[in-house]
Amino acid sequence: MKVVVTNDDGPDTPFLRPFVEAVKSLGYDVVVVIPERPRSAAGLARTYHKPLRVRRQGDYYLVNGYPADAVFMALKLIAPDAGLVISGVNVGENIGLEATYGSGTVGAALQAGILGVPAVAMSMEVGGDVGLMRRVVEALLRSLNGALQGVLAVSINIPRDWGGGVYCARKLARGVYNERLYDGVDPRGEKFYWRWGPRREVFEEGTDAYYFYGLRGITVLGIGESGIVSAGKLGRSLGALIGAKIISC
Numbered sequence: 001m002k003v004v005v006t007n008d009d010g011p012d013t014p015f016l017r018p019f020v021e022a023v024k025s026l027g028y029d030v031v032v033v034i035p036e037r038p039r040s041a042a043g044l045a046r047t048y049h050k051p052l053r054v055r056r057q058g059d060y061y062l063v064n065g066y067p068a069d070a071v072f073m074a075l076k077l078i079a080p081d082a083g084l085v086i087s088g089v090n091v092g093e094n095i096g097l098e099a100t101y102g103s104g105t106v107g108a109a110l111q112a113g114i115l116g117v118p119a120v121a122m123s124m125e126v127g128g129d130v131g132l133m134r135r136v137v138e139a140l141l142r143s144l145n146g147a148l149q150g151v152l153a154v155s156i157n158i159p160r161d162w163g164g165g166v167y168c169a170r171k172l173a174r175g176v177y178n179e180r181l182y183d184g185v186d187p188r189g190e191k192f193y194w195r196w197g198p199r200r201e202v203f204e205e206g207t208d209a210y211y212f213y214g215l216r217g218i219t220v221l222g223i224g225e226s227g228i229v230s231a232g233k234l235g236r237s238l239g240a241l242i243g244a245k246i247i248s249c
Helices: 016-024 067-078 097-102 104-114 130-142 208-214 232-241
Strands: 002-006 029-035 054-057 060-063 084-091 119-124 153-158 165-168 180-185 191-196 218-224 227-229 246-248
Touching: 002 016, 002 067, 016 029, 016 084, 016 130, 029 067, 054 067, 060 067, 067 084, 067 104, 084 104, 084 130, 104 119, 104 153, 104 218, 119 130, 130 153, 130 232, 165 232, 208 218, 218 232, 232 246
Parallel strands: 002 029, 002 084, 029 060, 084 119, 119 153, 165 218, 165 246
Antiparallel strands: 054 060, 153 218, 180 191, 218 227
């Protein structure tokens, strides 16, 4: 099967090469189509106001648009026979309502699902174990038989210090960060604003943030036309294959 690999971090992310190698190691034909530069937090943004262009850089196809544009170009032009799209592995987790729907990584997977191609978004907390990431990727690919039916995309998040569990979240945390606006004046005397805030410490039980930050679990989240949907079959298989101590799916 041909697999399209995309991301929202561009060609220079440290996770791209080991991610592609993990997929290739299982015998898949991999086509890498990614934005030419980092496009984090782009969500499902698409380009309509200027021409899209694609160029080769080594083994990669680089697109001058957003992650969703890269997927559209991949499935309509470069690899229309692809049977799966995997987006990531994102540098940093995508947990909670804002991060999930605002993520370019997840947005790319959703674009594939909208076009009728099964898709998974994968993200890993900064400082995460690349070896664990490879195990999760390999387990994911061995778990796909019928596991993506009824979903547009699945979002998987890997914590830095894995607590041994795999959890199928059915609810997104509403607020993950206590954000506010900071203001300042630049060297030219012009005022600017900066949005920032620390992450919360306590999260509602049953949310993706509770499983990820509280229990340090790998989270598996299905996204469908009506919102969050079950991805239990995929989660159970993935958890068994990586030897999870707890599988709550």
